[in-house]
Amino acid sequence: MGAGAHNATTINFSRNVNWGGKNISAGTYGFFTIPGKDKWIVILNKNSKMHLADDYDEKEDVARVEVKLKPWIDRFSA
Numbered sequence: 862m863g864a865g866a867h868n869a870t871t872i873n874f875s876r877n878v879n880w881g882g883k884n885i886s887a888g889t890y891g892f893f894t895i896p897g898k899d900k901w902i903v904i905l906n907k908n909s910k911m912h913l914a915d916d917y918d919e920k921e922d923v924a925r926v927e928v929k930l931k932p933w934i935d936r937f938s939a
Contacts, residue, residue: 868911869892869893869908869910869912869916869917871889871890871909872889872890873888873890874887874888875887880905881903881925881926883926885905885924890905890906890923891905891908892905898930899929899930901927901928901930902926902927902928903925903926903927904922904924904925904926905922905924906921906922906923907921
């Protein structure tokens, strides 16, 4: 993954992958998350060169995967 000041975080796959049940071609994608209380939505977007969120276009999403959260277990507290 990569990120820079004012640039979207990106993820690069050197080969085709299966992402949440969807076949994704090798390449570089914009990587976004929408956090929620019980689940997060993880997004891969065709546009890996976005400067700011204003450049985001949902129509260019390659995949959206819902990730359900597991309860947090604090193993450091006594």
